[in-house]
Amino acid sequence: MGFEIKKAKQEKEDKSFDIDSLLKKEITLFGSAFSNKKREAFYTELYVLLQAGLELKDALDLILKEQKKEFDVNLFQNIINDLILGKNFSEALRARNVFSDYEYYSVQIGEKTGTLNRVIEELSIFYKQRNEQRRNVINALSYPLIILITAFFAVLFMMQFVVPMFADIFKQNKVELPWITSQIINASNFFRDYYWVILVLLIGLLIFRRIFSGKIWYRKFSALFILKTPFVGEFFRKVKIAQFTQAITLLIGAKVPLLNGIQLTQKMIVFYPLQEALKKIEKDILLGKSLSESINKHSIFDSKMGALIKVAEETNQNHVIFQRLTEQYTKDIEYRSKMLSSVLEPVIILFLGAVIATILVAMYIPMFNLSTVIS
Known part of the structure; x- marks a missing residue:
């Protein structure tokens, strides 16, 4: 199962993911961006909820209720809205420029192979x-x-x-x-x-x-x-x-x-x-x-x-x-x-x-x- 990376580069050329700039934002913006620490917490909690038997949307709803910052609330609300409209989880992540191709393709493969829980873990x-x-x-x-x-x-x-x-x-x-x-x-x-x-x-x-x-x-x-x-x-x-x-x-x-x-x-x-x-x-x-x-x-x-x-x-x-x-x-x-x-x-x-x-x-x-x- 393969996919074309060059095409993805062209589509996301204007909003490419830069780890170095992300690390700087964690320091200078005091958590206003979706930092690596927040990613760890997000994927850990999502994995636990999915393993507990919850549907993906219900798990995201629970995670949304725990958010306090406006940026995070809007981020998860938009992801949930995309799921309601019938989009896949990977497509919802890709539509948010805070997630990388790395995460998008990992989740996409997990959806196609039925191993989403393992990918989230x-x-x-x-x-x-x-x-x-x-x-x-x-x-x-x-x-x-x-x-x-x-x-x-x-x-x-x-x-x-x-x-x-x-x-x-x-x-x-x-x-x-x-x-x-x-x-x-x-x-x-x-x-x-x-x-x-x-x-x-x-x-x-x-x-x-x-x-x-x-x-x-x-x-x-x-x-x-x-x-x-x-x-x-x-x-x-x-x-x-x-x-x-x-x-x-x-x-x-x-x-x-x-x-x-x-x-x-x-x-x-x-x-x-x-x-x-x-x-x-x-x-x-x-x-x-x-x-x-x-x-x-x-x-x-x-x-x-x-x-x-x-x-x-x-x-x-x-x-x-x-x-x-x-x-x-x-x-x-x-x-x-x-x-x-x-x-x-x-x-x-x-x-x-x-x-x-x-x-x-x-x-x-x-x-x-x-x-x-x-x-």
């Missing part, structure tokens, strides 16, 4: 694991980031107030300054005189990212920068590979053909190296090559993945193998998130401690000379 598991990965990333980076911001403001305070105070004392007493002290004072003066330039540059960078984030060259450069970053790069690569195996697991479980599953996954995971690799894998499969053979050509995938997929192809156990790969990568991400946090925290503390110590030493060395002169 798989979607629930998919978004649960996706949210867990997101939480792991946040947990890994939040505490080091807090330390970095706190230390930055400490250094900022010293450069703005403490260093100028010492500089005035040295100037009044005509103390000969060591080289390092002169450099710190010059940096302090530059910051006081041109701090607005730094603010303009930061705002400019944010605007620049906003404008060019969708450009291929920007996505390619940013992905390369992330992958080359020590500790963070490998962790981020594992997260994206885990998302890939999760997506394929769900689609294979929903009886979506492998080729179509790869096409859908390309649109779901916005990460340039992985998308480019999947495009080449798609071409190889169309030429008659196996998935394992194609995956082994791309360095973004682990060699063990190619070996396990080869076994899956030989034993016709694709769903089981991809499910195991997802579990392995999820555990690996949890371990790496803890390790990343434990590594970054002391590194940041040591680095910023060295910066603050350098400023203090640079200020106190002339004070010793001053006390000698006074004596």
Whole structure:
């Protein structure tokens, strides 16, 4: 059972689904969009209600009554209205631009094969694991980031107030300054005189990212920068590979053909190296090559993945193998998130401690000379 992805791209070109922008909306709009967290809750509750024997419309009615935000109320009400008009559940989802082709085709296949309950369960598991990965990333980076911001403001305070105070004392007493002290004072003066330039540059960078984030060259450069970053790069690569195996697991479980599953996954995971690799894998499969053979050509995938997929192809156990790969990568991400946090925290503390110590030493060395002169 296949379907044409290119046609779907043309029909939904104006309202394509972007995971990166969705994640941003969860932060900036405080839940006004249909976030991944809401998707997890929706599919989990829907699965429980369907398993309890309720009809689809009755289950959606119950879910609708629990909604408090206007956006969510309108969303579920429109879906129910489409069902009343005789549309399939998948068609009702597709009519709402908050749902992706990924969800649409999964539900569509579930309807056609009589496995809708299983597809809904798989979607629930998919978004649960996706949210867990997101939480792991946040947990890994939040505490080091807090330390970095706190230390930055400490250094900022010293450069703005403490260093100028010492500089005035040295100037009044005509103390000969060591080289390092002169450099710190010059940096302090530059910051006081041109701090607005730094603010303009930061705002400019944010605007620049906003404008060019969708450009291929920007996505390619940013992905390369992330992958080359020590500790963070490998962790981020594992997260994206885990998302890939999760997506394929769900689609294979929903009886979506492998080729179509790869096409859908390309649109779901916005990460340039992985998308480019999947495009080449798609071409190889169309030429008659196996998935394992194609995956082994791309360095973004682990060699063990190619070996396990080869076994899956030989034993016709694709769903089981991809499910195991997802579990392995999820555990690996949890371990790496803890390790990343434990590594970054002391590194940041040591680095910023060295910066603050350098400023203090640079200020106190002339004070010793001053006390000698006074004596």
